[in-house]
Amino acid sequence: MNIFHADQPSHIEVYAIKNSDQIHDEMFRALFKTLSPDRQDYVSKLRRASDYQRSVLGDAMVHRILRDKLGLDPMHMEIIRNAYGKPFLKEHDNLHFNISHSGHWIVCAVSSTPVGIDVEKMEAIDMDIAKRYFHITEFNALLDCDPSVRLSRFFDLWTLKESYIKAVGKGLHLPLDSFALELQGSGWAPVLGEDGETYYFKQYAVEEGYKLSVCGISRHFPEDVQFVTAEEL
Template sequence: MNTFHDDQPSHIEVYAIKNSDQIRDETFRALFQTLSPERQDYVSKFKRASDYQRSVLGDAMVHRILQDKLGLDPMHIEIIRNAYGKPSLKHHDNLHFNVSHSGHWIVCAVSHEPVGIDVEKMEAIDMDIAKRFFHKTEFNALLHCDPSVRLSRFFDLWTLKESYIKAVGKGLHLPLDSFALELLGGEWAPVLGENGETYYFKQYTVEEGYKLSVCGISRHFPKNVQFVTAEEL
């Protein structure tokens, strides 16, 4: 993990870690001990092992990234959340990060500028969801695309839109149908934010059957995802 410096051009980095049966219980216990007392209390309340494991891995990955980027002692890392639940690092307004998880993947995006990320495991869905939540132009495009790619396109739109509202920092308080995404020349067109900022998009592949989308004010997206392991944390 490279160190961030204030004089560097704003760019985005994307990380991913896979939850696996190969990760030993001892590793999870060690990572759990690195969390703040508040987060330990939070993740301990999960009843399903998979939820507990994803939360521990996600928190540990974020802390390791923030430590490496800023050269901070773990004791000096304090994560706060805005009124909409978006996390940020207290006293460090120049470093933005966002986390998402689905299935056995946990992902994180980091940048000097606002950034959002979303990963989803694809599964059969009722297209009425798109009619209910998507912009009408997006829903119409779904109806007219080849049925063989309709599910894939749905999850393209879902993850892209989720990454945008997370980058903006309002989560689902910003309705998914309040803006429309458009595919132009094989790339997703940028979106103009409420305050005049331009938000850009990029998608990555972590595994077949998953969709991963990133949104940010910076146009400097990485070519590849950086994969990390539990042992590296």
């Protein structure tokens, strides 16, 4: 992980960790102890083991990245949330991060400008979901797709749109049908946000059956995801 310098050109970094049966309970207990008291309390209340494990790995990964970027002791890092629930590092508003998890993947994006990330495990869905939540032009484009790629395109759109509303920082308070995404050449066209900023997109492959999308004000996306292990945290 590279050290973060505020005077460097804005760029984005993307990290991923895979939850696995190979990660022993002792490791989860050790990582749990590195969490803040508030997060320990939150994580302890999760009923499903998979939710507990993903939360512990996700928080530990964020702490490791922020520690390496800023050279700070974790005890001196305070993560707060805006009115819409987006996390920020207190007193370090020039370092942005976002996290997402689905299935056995936990992913994180970091940048000196706003950034959002979303990963989803693909599964069969009712296309009425697209009709209900997507912009009408996106829904019509889905209907025009070959049925063999329709599910894949749905999750393209879903993760891209989620990454955008997370980058903006409003979460689902910004309706998914309030903006439309469009394929442009080999990628997705940027979106002009309500704040006047232009947001760019990039997708990555982590595993067959998953979709991973990243959105940011910076157009300096990495070529690849940086994969980390529990032992590195």
